[in-house]
Amino acid sequence: MDxxxxxxxxxxxxxxxxxxxxxxxxIDPKKPKYYVLEMFPYPSGKIHMGHVRNYAMGDVIARYKKxxxxxxxxxxxxxxxxxxxxxxxxEKKVHPRTWTESNIKDMKEQLRPMxxxxxxxxxxxxxxxxxxxxxxxxxxxxxxxxxxxxxxxKVNWDPVDMTVLANxxxxxxxxxxxxxxxxxxxxxxxxxxxxxxxxxLLKGLDALKGWPEKVRIMQNNWIGKSSGAEITFxxxxxxxxxxxxxxxxxxxxxxxxxxxxxxxxxxxxxxxLSKTNKRLNDFGIECQNNLTSEEALETAEKKGIDxxxxxxxxxxxxxxxxxxxxxxxxxxxxxxxxxxxxxxDQRDFDFAxxxxxEILQVFEPENVEINDVSVKNSAIxxxxxxxxxxxxxxxxxxxxxxxxxxxxxxxxxxxxKTNYRLRDWGISRQRYWGCPIPMIHCEKCGLVxxxxxxxxxxxxxxxxxxxPGNPLERHxxxxxxxxxxxxxxxxxxxxxxxxxxxxxxxFLRFTSPKDPKPINKEAxxxxxNVDQYIGGIEHAILHLLYSRFFSRAMxxxxxxxxxxxxxxxxxxxxxxxCHETYMDGLGQWLSxxxxxxxxSGEIRKISDNSKVTKGASTKMSKSKRNVVDPKDIIEQYGxxxxxxxxxxxxxxxxxxxxxxxxxxxxxxxxxxVWRLAHEIINSEDLKSSNSEDEKIEKIRNQTIEKVxxxxxxxxxxxxxxxxxxxxNFISKSKSSKPSKIRSIKTLAILMNPMTPHLSEExxxxxxxxxxxxxSMWPRAEEEYLREDLVTLPIQINGKRKTEIQINSGTxxxxxxxxxxxxxxxxxxxxxxxxxxxxxVPDRIVNIVx
RNA sequence: GCGGGCGUGAUGGAACUGGUAGACAUACCAGACUUAAAAUCUGGAGGCCGAAUGGCCGUGGGGGUUCGAGUCCCCCCGCCCGCACCA
Numbered sequence: 056m057d058x059x060x061x062x063x064x065x066x067x068x069x070x071x072x073x074x075x076x077x078x079x080x081x082i083d084p085k086k087p088k089y090y091v092l093e094m095f096p097y098p099s100g101k102i103h104m105g106h107v108r109n110y111a112m113g114d115v116i117a118r119y120k121k122x123x124x125x126x127x128x129x130x131x132x133x134x135x136x137x138x139x140x141x142x143x144x145x146e147k148k149v150h151p152r153t154w155t156e157s158n159i160k161d162m163k164e165q166l167r168p169m170x171x172x173x174x175x176x177x178x179x180x181x182x183x184x185x186x187x188x189x190x191x192x193x194x195x196x197x198x199x200x201x202x203x204x205x206x207x208x209k210v211n212w213d214p215v216d217m218t219v220l221a222n223x224x225x226x227x228x229x230x231x232x233x234x235x236x237x238x239x240x241x242x243x244x245x246x247x248x249x250x251x252x253x254x255x256l257l258k259g260l261d262a263l264k265g266w267p268e269k270v271r272i273m274q275n276n277w278i279g280k281s282s283g284a285e286i287t288f289x290x291x292x293x294x295x296x297x298x299x300x301x302x303x304x305x306x307x308x309x310x311x312x313x314x315x316x317x318x319x320x321x322x323x324x325x326x327x328l329s330k331t332n333k334r335l336n337d338f339g340i341e342c343q344n345n346l347t348s349e350e351a352l353e354t355a356e357k358k359g360i361d362x363x364x365x366x367x368x369x370x371x372x373x374x375x376x377x378x379x380x381x382x383x384x385x386x387x388x389x390x391x392x393x394x395x396x397x398x399x400d401q402r403d404f405d406f407a408x409x410x411x412x413e414i415l416q417v418f419e420p421e422n423v424e425i426n427d428v429s430v431k432n433s434a435i436x437x438x439x440x441x442x443x444x445x446x447x448x449x450x451x452x453x454x455x456x457x458x459x460x461x462x463x464x465x466x467x468x469x470x471x472k473t474n475y476r477l478r479d480w481g482i483s484r485q486r487y488w489g490c491p492i493p494m495i496h497c498e499k500c501g502l503v504x505x506x507x508x509x510x511x512x513x514x515x516x517x518x519x520x521x522x523p524g525n526p527l528e529r530h531x532x533x534x535x536x537x538x539x540x541x542x543x544x545x546x547x548x549x550x551x552x553x554x555x556x557x558x559x560x561x562f563l564r565f566t567s568p569k570d571p572k573p574i575n576k577e578a579x580x581x582x583x584n585v586d587q588y589i590g591g592i593e594h595a596i597l598h599l600l601y602s603r604f605f606s607r608a609m610x611x612x613x614x615x616x617x618x619x620x621x622x623x624x625x626x627x628x629x630x631x632x633c634h635e636t637y638m639d640g641l642g643q644w645l646s647x648x649x650x651x652x653x654x655s656g657e658i659r660k661i662s663d664n665s666k667v668t669k670g671a672s673t674k675m676s677k678s679k680r681n682v683v684d685p686k687d688i689i690e691q692y693g694x695x696x697x698x699x700x701x702x703x704x705x706x707x708x709x710x711x712x713x714x715x716x717x718x719x720x721x722x723x724x725x726x727x728v729w730r731l732a733h734e735i736i737n738s739e740d741l742k743s744s745n746s747e748d749e750k751i752e753k754i755r756n757q758t759i760e761k762v763x764x765x766x767x768x769x770x771x772x773x774x775x776x777x778x779x780x781x782x783n784f785i786s787k788s789k790s791s792k793p794s795k796i797r798s799i800k801t802l803a804i805l806m807n808p809m810t811p812h813l814s815e816e817x818x819x820x821x822x823x824x825x826x827x828x829x830s831m832w833p834r835a836e837e838e839y840l841r842e843d844l845v846t847l848p849i850q851i852n853g854k855r856k857t858e859i860q861i862n863s864g865t866x867x868x869x870x871x872x873x874x875x876x877x878x879x880x881x882x883x884x885x886x887x888x889x890x891x892x893x894x895v896p897d898r899i900v901n902i903v904x
Numbered sequence: 905g906c907g908g909g910c911g912u913g914a915u916g917g918a919a920c921u922g923g924u925a926g927a928c929a930u931a932c933c934a935g936a937c938u939u940a941a942a943a944u945c946u947g948g949a950g951g952c953c954g955a956a957u958g959g960c961c962g963u964g965g966g967g968g969u970u971c972g973a974g975u976c977c978c979c980c981c982g983c984c985c986g987c988a989c990c991a
Contacts, residue, residue, distance in 0.1 A: 097991050137991065210989075221989040269908055273986075276907050349987050353905040383905090402905085477988095484989065554991070592985060595908080600988095631984085704916045704929065708909095710984075716930050717916075723943095724929090730944090772917070776928035783928090848924040853972045855924050893971050899923045903971050 059729035061693020065812040069170050077828050078172045080128040082581045089125035090582050091117045092562055094590030094598075095132045098180075099139065100158035102165040104632035104713060105591075107685045108701040112629060112771065113589050114171045115702065115808040119766050121172065122807065122832040128582050130177035130565040131166075133159050136187075136489045137554045138221060144488075144520040151488040152516070155182055165686055170694045170811055172828070179568045181557035186564065187490040188511030189573040190556065195493055195504045196612035197247070204246050205502070208481055209347050212240035216523040219485045222348050232523070239343050244483035245492055245550060249604045253278055253475035256603055265625030267708075270595045277596050279476025281305045284460050285390065286469040288316060288366035291375060295327045300366060300378065303389030303474055307463070308455035309396040311444035312417035314407060316366055317359060317381035319391040325380045328362055335360060335380060342382045349385075357406055358382045369468050370445065381406070387478050397434065404434040417444050418452050480601060482553040485525045487518060489551030497538035497545040506539045512547070525549055558598055559605035562588075562622060563615070574614055583619045592628040592708075599626070627769050630710040632701070639667055647683060647715075683713055695810035696722045702809055703775040724779065725813055728806070731786055732799050732817045740792035747790040754784050755798050756839035762805045763832070771809070778806060796821060801833055849874045850901040856883050867894045874900040 072078060093113040096106055117129040133155075140151035147154070159180060166173075179186055197203050211220040213230035219240075224231045249256075257278045260271045283305035290299055300316060318325055320342040329336040338360045345355060359381035368374035376394075383402065384393060397407030397414040407414050418439035441447040446462075447455045463469025483492070491512045493505040505512060515533040518526040527533060527549040538545040560573075566582040567575035590598075606622045609615040639645055639660050650660055650667050660667050688697045700721035705711035758781040765774030785798045800821055807814035807827050818827045825831070841863075847870065848858045857879045861870060871894050874880060884904065891903040 094991095099991095134991070139990085219989075222987095223990045273908050277987085279907095347989080350905080353987085355905090357905095481988075486989090553989070555988095558991085591991095592909080593991085594986095596986060597988065598991085706917080709917090710910090711916080714916080714930075720929060727944095773928085776918070779928055846924080850924085850972075853923095853970095858924070891971065893923095895923060899972085901923080901971050 059693075059695075059726055059813060059816075061689075061695065061812070064816050065168065065170060065694050068812045068815045069167070071815075071826075072170075072172070072828065075826075077826070078127075078129065078174050079176055080126065080130075080174045080582075082578065083126050084581065086126040087124070088128065088582055089117075089120040089587075090128045090566075090585045091120065091587045092130065092565070092585045092589070094588070094594060095134050095558070095561060096162070097137060097139070098133045098135055098155055098158040098162055100161050102162055102685050104683055104685055104701070106166075107169065107697060108632055108707075108711065109589060109591075109629060110166070110169065110171055111698045111701050111809075112627070112707055112769075113587075114169075114173075114698070114811075115766060115771060116587050116589075117172045118808040118811060118828065119832070121828060122804070124832075127172070128177075128566070129171075129173055130568075131171075131173045131175065132178055132561060132565065132568075133162075133180040133182075134554065134558055134561075135159065135180040135182035136551075136557055138486070138488070140488045141486060141520065145523070148520070150516070150518075152182065155180075155488075168689050168694055169685075169698065172811070177565050177568050179561065179564060181490075181554070181561065182488070184511050184513055185569075186561075187557075189564070190490050190552070190560070191493040191505070191510050191512060192507050193560070193573055193609065193612070193614065194552070194556075195507060196614070197608050198494070198504050200608075200612050202248050202251075202608050202611065204248055204479070205243055206246050206479065206481075207241050208244050208246075209239045210242055210244075210485075211347055212238045213523070214238055218523040218525075222346070225346055228346065237346065239345065239347060242483070242485075244481055245494075245548075246479040246481050246483075247604070247608070249480045249601070250475060250477050252604055252607055253280070253477045255607065256477075256600065259603065259621055262621060263623075263626075266623070267626060267628055270592075270599065270626060270628065273595045274600055277477065277600065280473065281476070282471070282473050283307060284456075284463060284469050285472040286310075286369065286394070286463060288369070288376070288394075289468075290378075291365045291367055292363075294362075294364060295324060297324050297327070300324065300392050301390040302392045302394050303472065304394055305474075306396065306399065306456070307459040307469070308441065308447070308452045309399050309417050310368075310370065310394070310459055311447065312396040312398045312415045313368065313376060313394045314397055314413040314415065315395040315403075315410075316376055316378045317384050317393050317395055317406070318362075318378060319384040319386040320380055320382060321386040322380070322384075322391045324364070324378075325362070328380075335362065338380060338382075345382060352383060352385065355382065357402065357409070359406060359410060361410075369463060369466065377412075379406075379410070388476060389474055399434055399436065401434045401436070415443055417442060417447075418455075421451075480553075480555075480604070482556055483550040484553055485528070485549070486551055487514065487526045489554060490557065491527070492548045492550050492552055494548040495536055495538055495545045496548065497541065497543065499543060500538055500540045500545075503538055503540050503545075509539070527551070555598060555601045556605075559602045560609065562602075563606075563609070574609075579615065579619065584622050584624045587625045587627065588623040589627045589629060591631070595628065599623070627707070629707050630705070632711055632713055639665060688718060692718060692722045693725070693812070695813045696725050699725060699775070699809050702771040704772055706772050707769050724782070725810060727786075728782060728802065729813065729817070731782065732803070732820060735785075735792070735795045735799050736820060738792055738795075743789055743791040743794075747788065748794045751784065751788045751790040751794050751798055753839045754781065755801050756835045758805065759801065759833050760835040760840055763835070766808065774805075775809070778802070781805075803827070804831060804833060845897050847874075847897070848899055849877065849880055850899065851880070851883055852903060853901060856880060863897055865896070867896055870894050870896065870900060874902065 091113055093109050117127050121127045135155050140155050143149055143154045144151050211225050213220050213233055213235055215233035215235035216230060220230055220237060225237050228237055229235060230237055257280055260275055263271060283303060284307040286302050288300045288302060290297060320339050329339045345352060359379035362378045362380055364378040365375040366378060368376055384391060395403035395406060397403045397412060398416040418441050420435055420437055420439040438452045441450045441455050447458060460471040491514060493512050495503045495505055497503050515530050518530060534547045536545055536547050562585050563574050567578035602622060606615060607620050610617050610620050645660060645667060685697060700718045703721060758777055761777040762774045765771060781802060785795060803814040803817040815827050843863055844860055845863045846858050847861055848855050857877060859873060859877060871892050887904050889902045889904050893901040
């Protein structure tokens with residue numbers, strides 16, 4: 056008998072779908088719409104298994120919804136700006152555009168054989184002048200609406216290459232190419248005022264019912280709302296013109312335990328002092344060598360230096376508090392200064408130990424024996440009851456916070472204050488391959504937005520990547536322009552936008568990718584919101600938060616109706632695709648194709664038969680060479696096998712392990728279903744009993760129910776397990792031919808979202824003329840979903856002893872009676888009368904003795 | 905360092921709202937078919953003890969709540985993701 060030949064069948068159906076424009080999404084107000092979107096890829100040039108998994112999942116949803124009667128929008132595009140293109144330009148002397156465009160072409164070719172239900176007519180790339188021109192006009196509107204600002208901020212500076220480095224390009228504090236120690240450099244840059252929306256973005260999280268709880272928690276923490284007090288400390292011994300220092304604290308209750316004040320190295324006082332004090336200046340320079348990432352800041356050794364300045368304690372007369380400059384205080388958060396209470400903050404505790412500062416406990420934790428805790432070894436965190444704090448003694452820490460705030464307000468030295476950790480979004484990049492910021496520097500008029508009719512501001516094509524840095528800055532012709540206000544000669548902004556800007560509205564543009572305006576009202580109104588968004592958990596904060604902000608910005612600038620300010624109704628975050636790693640005797644990583652697994656369990660290198668060490672399974676990555684090319688898999692086994700495999704076994708939110716045997720299992724299943732369909736179609740209709748037909752009909756309906764539920768809840772692995780079971784059942788069933796035909800047709804429909812080619816083929820084999828890709832998802836009939844017989848386990852003291860069969864809905868007393876009369880139970884009870892019998896109807900019986 | 909998550913047989917995993925742990929699949933073992941192999945089909949199987957009815961142990965480790973814990977609470981360990989210029 057024939058095998059399922061993927062090389063013939065898959066292109067056949069792909070051609071059919073193409074020619075009939077099956078997945079072309081058109082606005083149809085009569086039909087309910089469904090917008091499913093996978094996070095668009097960066098065009099690296101090669102599709103990897105992570106993409107395959109991501110798109111296979113999206114495709115399951117898209118095809119399922121379509122067969123449920125929805126008008127589905129399932130577009131695809133390219134997140135095409137970004138650093139790798141510039142790196143390629145430097146390394147391979149190829150223009151970023153050429154490199155990017157050829158990558159897009161390659162990836163599209165690799166994607167096509169997967170048989171995804173994508174509407175390619177909606178394709179866009181963020182590096183298309185048409186796309187970034189629209190983005191420039193959105194920027195101009197944002198600038199006019201006060202959503203944009205200029206601020207000084209720090210970048211990683213490579214002093215040898217004379218260029219700005221991304222955090223990723225800093226390896227162990229050094230530039231990745233030059234190896235030079237990275238410095239911090241201050242630049243005036245462009246920002247989106249996302250922090251004005253802190254409260255709004257925080258509140259909005261509650262409405263995102265379709266988002267994973269963990270993502271909402273992460274965003275919530277990222278926004279970091281806190282309430283506390285801003286306290287003004289007066290300086291006793293003014294060595295500078297500054298008379299006081301403002302401090303933000305979330306723990307005003309611990310003010311009597313304060314033993315020092317710490318200010319950021321960038322605090323105006325610190326800066327001022329450094330000018331005249333060499334020690335402070337040296338320390339400032341040392342801090343300058345810290346990296347810009349928060350991670351680096353937090354993991355670096357905590358250091359400080361005494362400024363000699365003393366401040367007054369607001370409640371303790373004559374108490375002098377030393378002021379330190381500390382490397383772990385950031386200027387961007389709060390006021391750039393904190394007070395240190397070593398007894399109740401671990402970081403302050405470590406600092407106090409190091410510099411021999413007083414550690415005074417000011418509250419006792421509640422519900423803990425006093426002897427159990429001590430501030431000798433570590434800080435005491437949390438809440439408790441105040442001690443050593445004068446008028447606060449005996450109060451709870453929560454009460455104390457309120458009282459301190461009131462007292463400070465009375466004295467006029469402090470106020471209650473709410474703070475957010477969220478900082479403004481710095482969008483300036485000193486790079487070529489991004490969307491030019493449409494601003495003009497005019498000597499007379501200052502900063503002026505480009506006129507919309509002059510858009511797009513195109514990236515110049517004639518650029519050189521012979522040296523690091525931003526080629527735009529060296530391109531005199533490109534920079535030279537005319538001030539839109541006064542017509543005098545002016546200079547273009549050379550910064551380009553962060554690529555997160557590009558990805559903050561592409562999902563809107565997909566609804567009308569060729570419209571002359573950034574978005575088309577009618578299309579937005581019909582297609583938005585995205586009903587299901589699918590992507591990696593690594594985007595939980597930045598991309599998703601920026602998109603939520605950007606939608607609000609587009610509401611403010613009049614591009615988007617208010618109702619679309621939260622653009623993603625539901626979010627699903629999928630796990631990574633992992634593979635074992637292999638290393639040869641020389642410590643070199645080997646790819647899976649370079650090794651062979653022997654029966655004995657040993658792994659050997661194919662080229663020289665040497666022994667190979669198996670390493671941990673990690674995310675497929677070029678550097679560890681543990682990648683499997685989807686192209687090879689599709690070529691060898693076909694798209695349906697690849698799709699079936701990436702969806703089976705592991706729950707979608709978890710990482711999956713790519714194994715050769717797993718792919719083979721998927722392949723075997725595809726073949727088995729194919730054979731089964733053939734056998735059934737060509738079989739004689741033998742006599743069968745009605746009860747067999749009833750049985751298969753029951754299983755068929757239950758499978759419909761389970762598989763549908765699995766897809767709806769993103770438990771594709773469970774749907775697949777149910778489909779395996781159903782297949783096993785059909786193949787063993789003694790039911791009549793019509794019953795089996797009905798079942799195999801149901802199997803084909805239910806498998807269609809995962810294995811669309813096989814399903815269409817079987818559908819056609821059964822003589823059906825209609826296409827499977829349109830609405831025909833079956834409905835399970837209620838009467839088959841009921842179970843009349845229930846197996847009830849009986850436990851004695853929580854240990855299962857036996858089980859009984861009862862009719863579902865049997866009353867409690869009767870179950871109890873039956874359980875106690877069971878022979879085995881009687882034997883186990885040995886005449887002891889039970890203390891208690893717990894009966895959970897239709898569930899369990901537990902006899903306590 | 906901070907924030908979030910995960911941990912179940914040899915392996916991937918299943919177990920609805922606290923109610924029979926191990927569905928389904930892989931690897932493995934045995935059998936059928938075959939000259940043989942592959943493919944396919946049938947069956948077995950968490951670990952330990954036992955000839956067997958069966959017993960004990962078992963969801964990263966330790967403790968707790970409960971008639972009953974993989975699931976809830978506390979502590980610990982390991983791994984993964986994010987930390988604002990990778991996308």
